Amino acid sequence: MRKKIGGIITIMFLISLLVVINPVNAQYTDVYVDDDYPVSEDTDGDADFRTITAALGAVDPGGIVHIAAGTYDTALGEVFSIFILQDLTLEGADATTTIIDAGGAGTAVVIGNNCTVDIRNVTLQNATTLLLVSNPSSFGTISDNIFTGSTWGIQLTNNLTDFTIDNNLITNCTDGIYFTRGKATVTHNILTGNNVNGINCSMMGGTGTIDIIDNTITNNVVGIYSVLMMAGSLTVTITGNTISGNTAVGIHSNFSLATVTTITDNIITGNGFSGVFRAAGIRDENPSNIMRNTITGNWEGIITERNTTIANNIIASNNRHGINYFSGPVTILHNTIVGNGSAGTYDGIHRSNGGSTITNNIIASNTGYGIYVGGPCANNYNDVWGNGVSDYFGVTAGADSISEDPLFVGGGDYHILLSSPCVDAGIDAGVYDDIDGDSRPLDDGFDIGADEIHPTPQVLANPIAAFMPVKNYHLRQVNTCLECITENLPEDVSEDVQTLLDEMQEHINNANTTGNSIYANNELLKALKCCEDIQEKLGITCPL
Numbered sequence: 001m002r003k004k005i006g007g008i009i010t011i012m013f014l015i016s017l018l019v020v021i022n023p024v025n026a027q028y029t030d031v032y033v034d035d036d037y038p039v040s041e042d043t044d045g046d047a048d049f050r051t052i053t054a055a056l057g058a059v060d061p062g063g064i065v066h067i068a069a070g071t072y073d074t075a076l077g078e079v080f081s082i083f084i085l086q087d088l089t090l091e092g093a094d095a096t097t098t099i100i101d102a103g104g105a106g107t108a109v110v111i112g113n114n115c116t117v118d119i120r121n122v123t124l125q126n127a128t129t130l131l132l133v134s135n136p137s138s139f140g141t142i143s144d145n146i147f148t149g150s151t152w153g154i155q156l157t158n159n160l161t162d163f164t165i166d167n168n169l170i171t172n173c174t175d176g177i178y179f180t181r182g183k184a185t186v187t188h189n190i191l192t193g194n195n196v197n198g199i200n201c202s203m204m205g206g207t208g209t210i211d212i213i214d215n216t217i218t219n220n221v222v223g224i225y226s227v228l229m230m231a232g233s234l235t236v237t238i239t240g241n242t243i244s245g246n247t248a249v250g251i252h253s254n255f256s257l258a259t260v261t262t263i264t265d266n267i268i269t270g271n272g273f274s275g276v277f278r279a280a281g282i283r284d285e286n287p288s289n290i291m292r293n294t295i296t297g298n299w300e301g302i303i304t305e306r307n308t309t310i311a312n313n314i315i316a317s318n319n320r321h322g323i324n325y326f327s328g329p330v331t332i333l334h335n336t337i338v339g340n341g342s343a344g345t346y347d348g349i350h351r352s353n354g355g356s357t358i359t360n361n362i363i364a365s366n367t368g369y370g371i372y373v374g375g376p377c378a379n380n381y382n383d384v385w386g387n388g389v390s391d392y393f394g395v396t397a398g399a400d401s402i403s404e405d406p407l408f409v410g411g412g413d414y415h416i417l418l419s420s421p422c423v424d425a426g427i428d429a430g431v432y433d434d435i436d437g438d439s440r441p442l443d444d445g446f447d448i449g450a451d452e453i454h455p456t457p458q459v460l461a462n463p464i465a466a467f468m469p470v471k472n473y474h475l476r477q478v479n480t481c482l483e484c485i486t487e488n489l490p491e492d493v494s495e496d497v498q499t500l501l502d503e504m505q506e507h508i509n510n511a512n513t514t515g516n517s518i519y520a521n522n523e524l525l526k527a528l529k530c531c532e533d534i535q536e537k538l539g540i541t542c543p544l
């Protein structure tokens with residue numbers, strides 16, 4: 001008996017000695033992983049490791065796991081899922097060379113609760129979920145990575161999480177990002193070639209806020225899909241994205257409860273056909289605002305139902321209807337709806353019954369009707385012109401509407417010319433900017449369509465007689481130059497050109513509002529100088 005107790009004491013002593021002399025549990029702020037290291041690196045107690053799995057056991061909270069170029073998989077010794085259970089940064093050498101491969105199934109990386117985790121510069125590939133955020137109180141930034149080859153690229157499923165997903169390439173998944181709860185800001189990513197949705201916001205309840213900003217979402221089946229299926233709230237903001245070439249729908253905001261969808265300043269183009277849904281650039285069935293988008297070359301432009309405000313969009317050259325809606329109220333303000341319906345006879349605005357407001361729109365050159373409605377609808381101050389079958393069906397033109405060639409810049413540019421009949425021909429409908437971000441109204445009133453055109457000098461007040469002729473000469477030059485520049489402006493105006501335009505505008509305004517024609521003359525000369533600089537930057541020569 002005595003001997004046995006002595007034995008236990010000896011063993012305990014040896015264990016404590018092992019803990020002291022074997023530094024395998026040492027902790028580091030920075031640990032370094034390279035697949036080229038030998039197996040022994042995972043257990044020798046320093047800050048270098050062969051596997052991420054081993055390195056995670058040796059990094060301090062808030063530390064950084066540096067992962068060299070290489071392939072990290074089960075053959076190397078990685079154990080999936082890789083669990084991250086503390087504040088941490090996982091940083092590869094470069095997404096194209098640091099490859100974490102989960103071997104085809106399961107979850108590659110799981111972020112635990114109560115931690116802030118940044119993951120950057122790695123490829124995550126071959127799993128069912130590549131990155132799972134399912135635990136509460138976790139935060140972080142996922143940036144500059146590649147996600148590929150999975151059912152879900154990034155899966156966010158908890159109310160109490162907030163992640164920024166920035167500048168990643170997410171491809172060859174079923175859903176690139178699968179969002180079911182929480183908060184996410186999704187910016188500057190490329191989501192392409194995913195087999196169902198680029199971004200899937202499908203909530204069974206709970207709260208969700210997802211901001212989708214400045215991404216390229218292309219060649220998926222559906223670009224962005226959202227739905228809320230049980231009580232909860234879902235707010236989706238879609239801004240500044242290019243959403244193109246998705247085979248079914250660009251944006252599909254499905255019928256659901258308590259959902260707010262804001263769709264602004266996107267380019268939505270060339271989204272294709274679906275046999276199940278009536279495919280469209282935007283298929284929207286919720287209260288939503290659809291503003292300042294350029295929606296071209298889709299099967300249909302916008303298909304929508306109920307409580308939608310559609311303002312300041314260019315909706316052009318879609319194969320079927322420009323806007324097609326099933327039930328109201330839909331408010332359609334200041335859109336330019338042009339040249340839709342190449343697939344047959346289709347309308348600028350189409351619906352089967354009434355209950356809508358259609359004000360300040362250009363609706364021109366569509367193959368069917370301009371406005372086709374099956375019931376009462378308030379329409380006024382529109383320019384409805386040159387539509388293939390007729391301008392109106394089911395409703396007559398509002399008293400203040402016109403029917404004249406809107407006079408676009410041309411060549412696919414749907415800005416209006418200064419000579420357009422739409423200039424100052426609209427009414428205050430509560431829209432105080434335009435598709436360019438210009439304020440409304442400019443000049444003598446609200447312009448019809450998506451564009452409010454910059455004002456031009458007209459008549460100078462209180463002229464000083466001696467300077468009148470030379471000032472008038474300069475005024476003509478400024479007017480001519482401005483018109484020429486307007487006609488030659490590219491769709492995307494560079495920042496330096498915009499600065500010059502603003503400066504020119506300021507000089508014109510000064511000339512316009514002063515009572516001193518000497519000062520006005522000087523301001524016009526400054527405007528002309530801006531005009532010369534703009535011509536130089538645009539590589540054009542305007543006659544003066």
Ligand SMILES: [Ca+2]
Nearest residue numbers: 041046048049
């Ligand atoms: Ca080591």
Ligand SMILES: [Ca+2]
Nearest residue numbers: 035036069070
């Ligand atoms: Ca390596």
Ligand SMILES: [Ca+2]
Nearest residue numbers: 424442445447
């Ligand atoms: Ca105006």
Ligand SMILES: [Ca+2]
Nearest residue numbers: 436438451452
């Ligand atoms: Ca404008």
